[in-house]
Amino acid sequence: MKYKIYIVGMGPGKEEMMTGEAICALEQADVIIGYEVYLKLLGERFRHKEMLSTPMRREEERCRMAFSEAEKGRRTALICSGDAGIYGMASLMYEIGKEHPETELVVIPGVTAASSGAAVLGAPLNHDFCIISLSDLLTPWEKIERRLAAAAEGDFAIAIYNPASRKRKDYLKKACDILLRYIEGGRACGYVENIGREGTKAVTCTLQELSKTQVNMFTTVFIGNAGSEIINGRLVTKRGYKSEENIDICGDN
Numbered sequence: 001m002k003y004k005i006y007i008v009g010m011g012p013g014k015e016e017m018m019t020g021e022a023i024c025a026l027e028q029a030d031v032i033i034g035y036e037v038y039l040k041l042l043g044e045r046f047r048h049k050e051m052l053s054t055p056m057r058r059e060e061e062r063c064r065m066a067f068s069e070a071e072k073g074r075r076t077a078l079i080c081s082g083d084a085g086i087y088g089m090a091s092l093m094y095e096i097g098k099e100h101p102e103t104e105l106v107v108i109p110g111v112t113a114a115s116s117g118a119a120v121l122g123a124p125l126n127h128d129f130c131i132i133s134l135s136d137l138l139t140p141w142e143k144i145e146r147r148l149a150a151a152a153e154g155d156f157a158i159a160i161y162n163p164a165s166r167k168r169k170d171y172l173k174k175a176c177d178i179l180l181r182y183i184e185g186g187r188a189c190g191y192v193e194n195i196g197r198e199g200t201k202a203v204t205c206t207l208q209e210l211s212k213t214q215v216n217m218f219t220t221v222f223i224g225n226a227g228s229e230i231i232n233g234r235l236v237t238k239r240g241y242k243s244e245e246n247i248d249i250c251g252d253n
Contacts, residue, residue, distance in 0.1 A: 001104040003070040007090050009083040009110020012196025013041030017116060022108050026077055033066050034079035041197070042079075057137075063093050067100050082112040087133060087161060114159040117192040117220040120202045122234030124190060124222040125157050129237075134171045135162035148175055152182035157228060157237045160221035163191075169214070172221065176211035179223060183207055188224040190235040191215055204230045 006025040011017040026032060026046055032039065036053040052069070054062045063078065070076040080088035090107050097105055118125045130151050134144060151158050158179075163172040179187075185208035193201040193216065205213065207223065215221065228237040 001102055003073070003100075003103040004075070004106060005066050005070045005093070005103060006075075006077045006106050006108055007084045007088075007093055008077050008079045008108045009085070009088065009112070010038065010042070010079050010081060011083075011111035012113070012116050013038065013081065014196050015043055015045060017111055017196045019108070019110060022110055025106075025108055026079070028075055029077035030074040031069050032077045032079060033062060033069065035062070035081075038079055038081050041081075059089060059092060060096070063089060063096050066093070067096065067103060070103055071100070080110070082116075083110045085109065086112045086114075086131070113161060113195055113220040117159070117195045118222065120192045120195060120200060121190045121204070121222055122231070122236050124224060124228065124235040124237050125159060126237045126239050127157060127225060127227070129157040129159060129225075131159045131161060133161040134168070134175055135165075136168075136171075144175075145178055148178045149182065152179050155225050157225045158223040160223065162217065163219055163221050164215050165217045172213070172215055173211055176207060179207060180211065183223075187226075188228040188230050188235055189222060190230075191219050191221040193219045195220060204233060204235050 008022050008025050010022060029049060031050045031052060032046060033052045035056060039051045039053055052065055066076050066078040078089060078093065082088065084090040084107055093105055097103060114125060114131050132144065132147050132151060136144060160175065185206060187207040189207050189210045190202065190204040222235060224235060224237055228235065
Protein backbone atom coordinates (compact mmCIF):
# COMPACT_ATOMS: atom_id res chain seq x y z
CA MET A 1 0.00 0.00 0.00
CA LYS A 2 1.24 3.46 -0.91
CA TYR A 3 -0.56 5.76 1.53
CA LYS A 4 -1.50 5.62 5.21
CA ILE A 5 -4.08 7.27 7.47
CA TYR A 6 -4.06 7.07 11.25
CA ILE A 7 -7.55 7.03 12.76
CA VAL A 8 -6.82 8.28 16.25
CA GLY A 9 -8.96 7.91 19.35
CA MET A 10 -8.01 10.97 21.43
CA GLY A 11 -9.86 10.01 24.61
CA PRO A 12 -11.71 12.77 26.47
CA GLY A 13 -9.42 15.38 24.97
CA LYS A 14 -6.71 16.38 27.39
CA GLU A 15 -3.21 15.17 26.70
CA GLU A 16 -2.77 13.25 29.96
CA MET A 17 -5.61 10.92 28.97
CA MET A 18 -4.33 10.16 25.47
CA THR A 19 -2.33 7.01 24.85
CA GLY A 20 1.35 7.34 23.97
CA GLU A 21 0.59 5.79 20.58
CA ALA A 22 -2.04 8.46 19.87
CA ILE A 23 0.32 11.29 20.81
CA CYS A 24 3.06 9.81 18.64
CA ALA A 25 0.76 9.55 15.61
CA LEU A 26 -0.42 13.14 16.02
CA GLU A 27 3.13 14.44 16.45
CA GLN A 28 4.21 12.73 13.24
CA ALA A 29 1.21 13.89 11.21
CA ASP A 30 1.50 16.62 8.60
CA VAL A 31 -2.22 17.32 8.83
CA ILE A 32 -4.81 16.55 11.51
CA ILE A 33 -8.46 16.31 10.48
CA GLY A 34 -11.43 16.31 12.85
CA TYR A 35 -14.59 17.90 14.14
CA GLU A 36 -13.70 21.49 15.06
CA VAL A 37 -14.63 21.07 18.76
CA TYR A 38 -12.22 18.12 19.09
CA LEU A 39 -9.41 19.96 17.33
CA LYS A 40 -9.65 22.72 19.91
CA LEU A 41 -9.31 20.15 22.70
CA LEU A 42 -5.90 19.03 21.44
CA GLY A 43 -4.24 21.98 23.18
CA GLU A 44 -1.03 23.86 22.55
CA ARG A 45 1.13 20.81 21.82
CA PHE A 46 -0.35 20.44 18.33
CA ARG A 47 -1.16 24.07 17.52
CA HIS A 48 1.62 24.24 14.92
CA LYS A 49 0.01 21.45 12.89
CA GLU A 50 -2.20 22.11 9.91
CA MET A 51 -5.74 21.29 10.99
CA LEU A 52 -8.75 20.73 8.76
CA SER A 53 -12.34 20.37 9.95
CA THR A 54 -15.96 20.01 8.95
CA PRO A 55 -19.05 20.80 11.04
CA MET A 56 -21.09 18.19 12.87
CA ARG A 57 -23.06 15.74 10.69
CA ARG A 58 -20.55 16.05 7.84
CA GLU A 59 -18.58 12.99 8.85
CA GLU A 60 -18.41 11.48 5.37
CA GLU A 61 -16.93 14.69 4.00
CA ARG A 62 -14.34 14.61 6.77
CA CYS A 63 -13.38 11.04 5.91
CA ARG A 64 -13.02 11.79 2.22
CA MET A 65 -10.89 14.79 3.11
CA ALA A 66 -8.54 12.43 4.99
CA PHE A 67 -8.16 10.18 1.94
CA SER A 68 -7.56 13.22 -0.27
CA GLU A 69 -4.80 14.54 1.99
CA ALA A 70 -3.15 11.13 2.35
CA GLU A 71 -3.10 10.65 -1.42
CA LYS A 72 -1.11 13.87 -1.72
CA GLY A 73 1.63 12.01 0.12
CA ARG A 74 0.95 13.71 3.44
CA ARG A 75 1.05 11.95 6.81
CA THR A 76 -2.60 12.19 7.82
CA ALA A 77 -4.38 11.71 11.13
CA LEU A 78 -8.17 11.71 11.54
CA ILE A 79 -9.18 12.24 15.17
CA CYS A 80 -12.25 11.06 17.08
CA SER A 81 -13.12 11.70 20.70
CA GLY A 82 -12.93 8.66 22.96
CA ASP A 83 -12.16 5.57 20.88
CA ALA A 84 -12.40 5.73 17.08
CA GLY A 85 -14.01 2.30 16.96
CA ILE A 86 -16.73 3.00 19.55
CA TYR A 87 -19.31 5.33 18.01
CA GLY A 88 -16.38 6.79 16.10
CA MET A 89 -15.24 7.15 12.50
CA ALA A 90 -13.30 3.93 12.05
CA SER A 91 -16.09 1.93 10.41
CA LEU A 92 -16.99 4.74 8.00
CA MET A 93 -13.33 5.07 7.04
CA TYR A 94 -13.19 1.36 6.21
CA GLU A 95 -16.40 1.64 4.16
CA ILE A 96 -15.03 4.55 2.13
CA GLY A 97 -11.64 2.87 2.05
CA LYS A 98 -12.98 0.28 -0.38
CA GLU A 99 -12.68 3.05 -2.98
CA HIS A 100 -9.05 3.67 -2.01
CA PRO A 101 -7.25 0.30 -2.07
CA GLU A 102 -3.80 1.92 -2.05
CA THR A 103 -4.41 3.58 1.32
CA GLU A 104 -3.73 1.68 4.54
CA LEU A 105 -5.87 2.49 7.57
CA VAL A 106 -4.39 2.21 11.06
CA VAL A 107 -6.79 2.49 14.01
CA ILE A 108 -5.24 3.78 17.22
CA PRO A 109 -7.44 3.12 20.27
CA GLY A 110 -8.36 5.76 22.80
CA VAL A 111 -10.03 5.88 26.21
CA THR A 112 -13.78 5.79 25.63
CA ALA A 113 -16.24 7.66 27.85
CA ALA A 114 -17.47 4.44 29.45
CA SER A 115 -13.98 3.82 30.85
CA SER A 116 -13.01 7.39 31.70
CA GLY A 117 -16.42 8.22 33.18
CA ALA A 118 -16.50 4.99 35.19
CA ALA A 119 -13.15 5.87 36.72
CA VAL A 120 -14.48 9.25 37.88
CA LEU A 121 -17.67 7.74 39.28
CA GLY A 122 -16.12 4.71 41.00
CA ALA A 123 -16.41 1.23 39.48
CA PRO A 124 -19.86 1.03 37.84
CA LEU A 125 -18.84 -1.34 35.02
CA ASN A 126 -16.90 -3.92 36.98
CA HIS A 127 -19.09 -6.80 35.76
CA ASP A 128 -20.90 -7.56 32.48
CA PHE A 129 -22.07 -4.32 30.90
CA CYS A 130 -23.29 -2.80 27.66
CA ILE A 131 -23.14 0.63 26.04
CA ILE A 132 -26.26 2.15 24.47
CA SER A 133 -26.47 5.47 22.64
CA LEU A 134 -29.72 7.42 22.87
CA SER A 135 -29.02 9.30 19.65
CA ASP A 136 -31.62 8.41 17.03
CA LEU A 137 -29.87 10.18 14.17
CA LEU A 138 -28.58 6.88 12.80
CA THR A 139 -30.58 4.35 14.86
CA PRO A 140 -34.40 4.30 15.02
CA TRP A 141 -35.78 5.02 18.48
CA GLU A 142 -37.80 1.80 18.39
CA LYS A 143 -34.55 -0.19 18.19
CA ILE A 144 -33.04 1.84 21.03
CA GLU A 145 -36.10 1.02 23.15
CA ARG A 146 -35.65 -2.71 22.49
CA ARG A 147 -31.98 -2.55 23.42
CA LEU A 148 -32.72 -0.75 26.68
CA ALA A 149 -35.36 -3.30 27.59
CA ALA A 150 -33.06 -6.22 26.72
CA ALA A 151 -30.20 -4.76 28.79
CA ALA A 152 -32.51 -4.30 31.77
CA GLU A 153 -33.91 -7.81 31.49
CA GLY A 154 -30.39 -9.22 31.21
CA ASP A 155 -29.32 -7.32 34.37
CA PHE A 156 -26.43 -5.61 32.61
CA ALA A 157 -24.78 -2.54 34.04
CA ILE A 158 -25.39 0.10 31.35
CA ALA A 159 -23.37 3.07 30.11
CA ILE A 160 -25.54 5.51 28.18
CA TYR A 161 -23.96 7.75 25.55
CA ASN A 162 -25.61 10.81 23.96
CA PRO A 163 -28.33 11.07 26.62
CA ALA A 164 -29.50 14.53 25.53
CA SER A 165 -29.08 17.35 23.05
CA ARG A 166 -30.87 20.57 22.22
CA LYS A 167 -33.43 18.63 20.20
CA ARG A 168 -33.54 15.57 22.50
CA LYS A 169 -33.95 17.12 25.94
CA ASP A 170 -36.38 14.46 27.17
CA TYR A 171 -34.59 11.35 25.84
CA LEU A 172 -32.97 10.42 29.13
CA LYS A 173 -36.36 10.54 30.85
CA LYS A 174 -37.81 8.36 28.07
CA ALA A 175 -34.98 5.88 28.56
CA CYS A 176 -35.43 5.83 32.33
CA ASP A 177 -39.16 5.28 31.94
CA ILE A 178 -38.41 2.20 29.83
CA LEU A 179 -35.88 0.90 32.36
CA LEU A 180 -38.30 1.47 35.23
CA ARG A 181 -40.61 -1.13 33.71
CA TYR A 182 -37.97 -3.73 34.56
CA ILE A 183 -35.80 -2.15 37.28
CA GLU A 184 -36.68 -0.85 40.73
CA GLY A 185 -36.64 2.92 41.19
CA GLY A 186 -33.99 2.66 43.90
CA ARG A 187 -31.39 1.15 41.54
CA ALA A 188 -27.96 2.78 42.04
CA CYS A 189 -27.02 5.06 39.13
CA GLY A 190 -24.83 8.03 38.36
CA TYR A 191 -23.60 10.37 35.65
CA VAL A 192 -20.49 12.34 34.76
CA GLU A 193 -20.36 15.63 32.85
CA ASN A 194 -17.33 16.93 30.94
CA ILE A 195 -15.20 13.85 31.55
CA GLY A 196 -11.52 14.73 31.59
CA ARG A 197 -12.22 18.37 30.82
CA GLU A 198 -12.66 21.58 32.76
CA GLY A 199 -15.74 21.45 34.96
CA THR A 200 -15.89 17.67 35.41
CA LYS A 201 -18.91 16.81 37.56
CA ALA A 202 -19.85 13.40 38.97
CA VAL A 203 -23.21 12.63 40.63
CA THR A 204 -24.60 9.43 42.14
CA CYS A 205 -28.35 8.92 42.41
CA THR A 206 -31.16 6.40 42.10
CA LEU A 207 -32.85 5.51 38.83
CA GLN A 208 -35.97 7.35 39.97
CA GLU A 209 -33.93 10.48 40.68
CA LEU A 210 -32.12 10.11 37.36
CA SER A 211 -35.44 10.08 35.51
CA LYS A 212 -36.06 13.62 36.78
CA THR A 213 -32.57 14.90 35.96
CA GLN A 214 -31.70 17.17 33.03
CA VAL A 215 -28.27 16.46 31.55
CA ASN A 216 -26.35 17.85 28.58
CA MET A 217 -24.74 16.29 25.51
CA PHE A 218 -21.36 16.08 27.26
CA THR A 219 -22.71 13.66 29.88
CA THR A 220 -22.27 9.90 30.20
CA VAL A 221 -24.87 8.10 32.31
CA PHE A 222 -24.36 4.86 34.25
CA ILE A 223 -27.09 2.47 35.37
CA GLY A 224 -26.03 -0.16 37.89
CA ASN A 225 -27.06 -3.81 37.87
CA ALA A 226 -28.98 -5.56 40.67
CA GLY A 227 -25.82 -5.87 42.74
CA SER A 228 -24.59 -2.30 42.34
CA GLU A 229 -24.53 0.08 45.27
CA ILE A 230 -23.29 3.49 46.27
CA ILE A 231 -20.30 3.14 48.62
CA ASN A 232 -18.90 6.30 50.19
CA GLY A 233 -20.36 8.38 47.39
CA ARG A 234 -19.07 6.11 44.60
CA LEU A 235 -21.11 3.92 42.26
CA VAL A 236 -19.79 0.36 42.54
CA THR A 237 -20.85 -2.75 40.63
CA LYS A 238 -19.46 -5.72 42.50
CA ARG A 239 -17.45 -8.35 40.67
CA GLY A 240 -18.67 -11.16 42.90
CA TYR A 241 -15.57 -12.11 44.87
CA LYS A 242 -16.48 -14.08 48.01
CA SER A 243 -13.13 -15.38 49.24
CA GLU A 244 -9.42 -15.37 48.50
CA GLU A 245 -9.96 -18.54 46.44
CA ASN A 246 -11.65 -16.43 43.75
CA ILE A 247 -8.90 -13.85 43.33
CA ASP A 248 -7.43 -15.48 40.21
CA ILE A 249 -10.66 -15.34 38.16
CA CYS A 250 -10.26 -11.72 37.07
CA GLY A 251 -8.01 -12.60 34.14
CA ASP A 252 -6.17 -10.06 32.00
CA ASN A 253 -9.09 -7.72 31.26
